Amino acid sequence: MRRPTAGGLFTSGLLLLTAATGAIDAVSYLALDGVFTGNMTGNVLFLAFALVGVPDMPLLNNGFALAGFALGSVLGGRIVGRGHPVGLPTRSAWLLGVGAALVFVLVGAWTAVGHLHGPAEITLTAVLAALMGAQVAAVKPVGNTDITTVVVTSTLANVTRESRVGGGRQTRTQWRDRALAVLAMGAGAAVGAAVLRAADGPAALAASGVVFVAGVAALLLGRRAAATAAP
Template identity: 85%
Template sequence: MPRPTPAGLYTSGLLLLTAATGAIDAVSYLALDGVFTGNMTGNVLFLAFALVGVSGIPLLNNAFALGGFALGSMLGGRLVRRGHPVGLPVRSGWVLGVGAALIFTLVGAWAALGDLGPAWQITLTAVLAALMGAQVAAVKPVGNTDITTVVVTNTLANVTRESRLGGGRQTALQWRHRFLAVVSMGAGAALGAAVLRVGDGPGALAASGVVFAAGVATLLVARRAQHHAERADAPAGALAVDQLATR
C-alpha cells in the first residue's frame, strides 16, 4: 500500500478542518444564538435583516461574530505572516494547535457554566468566530484555493461552472477537491446537529474539537512528510551545508 504523499495529507487535513467548521457552525447556530461562526456570508445577511427591523434576529450576536472573525483573521495574518513557500509554516502549526486547545477549554467552561445567558452566548460566539478567522489565515500558505475550510459557496460555483456541463475544463483533481470540500462541510454540520439531538452543546462542541484536532494533526504530519521529501530530494552538498547551518 503506497504511503500518503504530503499533498494528499495536506488535502485530508484541510477537509477535516472544513468538516470541523461545519460542526462548529451547527453548534453555534443551533445551540447558542442562531449565529454562524465560520460562514460569514450568512451573518452579513442576518445582520442586514436585523438592521431593517426583521424580528427574531440577534443583531448584537451577529455583529460580534463578524467582528470576532475579522479580528481573528487579522491576528492570524500578523502571526503567520506572508512570503512562505507552499506548505504549513511553524507559526501556522502553533496557531492551529492553540485553536484546538481553545476549543476544548471552551467545552470545559460551557459544561461548568451550564445554561448560558445572553452575555456568555455572545462571548462564546465571538471567541469561536475569532478562532475560525485565525484558522483561515493559518492554512493560507498551504496554497489550496479549492478548499478554503470556512465557506463552500464559491467552491460549489466553481465545481459546477467549470464542469463539462458548464462548458469548463477543470481537472479531475480540482473536481475532487471542490466536491469533497462541499461534502465535508455538510458532513461536519450533520455531525454537530446529530450530537446535539442526543446530547448537549458542550458535547457537540467537543465532537467538533475532535475533528478540528484531527485536521491539525494531519496537517502537521503533512508538514513533516514534506520536510523529509525535500531533504531526500536535496543534493548531498546542500544537505551538508544545511546540517552545518543548524548546528
C-alpha cells in the same frame, strides 16, 4: 504499503478542518441563538435583516461574530506572516494547535457555566468566530484555494461552472477537492447537529473539536512528509 504524500495529507487536513467548521457552525447556529461562527455570509444577511427591523434576528450576536472573525483573521495574518513557501509554516502549526486546545477550553467553560445567556453566550460566539478567522489565515500558506475551510458557496460555483456541463475544463484533482469540500462541510454540520440532538452543546462542541484536532494532525503529518521529501 504506499505512504501518504504531503499533498494528500494537506488535502485531508483541509477537508477535516472544513468538516470541523460545519460542525462548529451547527453548534453555534442551533445552540447559540442562530449565529454562524465560520460562514460569515449568513451573518451578514441576518445582520441586515435585523437592521431593517425583521423580528427575532440576533443583532448583537451576529455583530460580535463578524467582529470576532475579522479580529481573528487579522491576528492570524499578523502571526503567520507572508511570503512562505507552499506548505504549513511553523507559526501556522502553532496557531492551529492553540486553536485546537482553545476549543476544548471552551467546552470546559460551557460545561461549567451550564445554560448560556447574555454576555456568556456572546463571548463564546465571538471567541469561536475569532478561532475560525485565525484558522483561515493559518492554512492560507498550504496553497489549496479549492478548499478554503470556511466557505463552500464559491467552491460549489466553481465545481459546477467549470465542469464539462458548464463548458469548463477543471482538472480531476480540482473537481475532487471542490466536491469533497462541499460534502465535508455538510457532513460536519450533520455530525454537529446529531450530537447536539443526542446530548448537549458542550458535547457537540467537543465532537467538533475532535474533528478539528484530526485536521490539524493531518496537516502536521503533511508538513513532516514534505520535509522528509525535500532534497
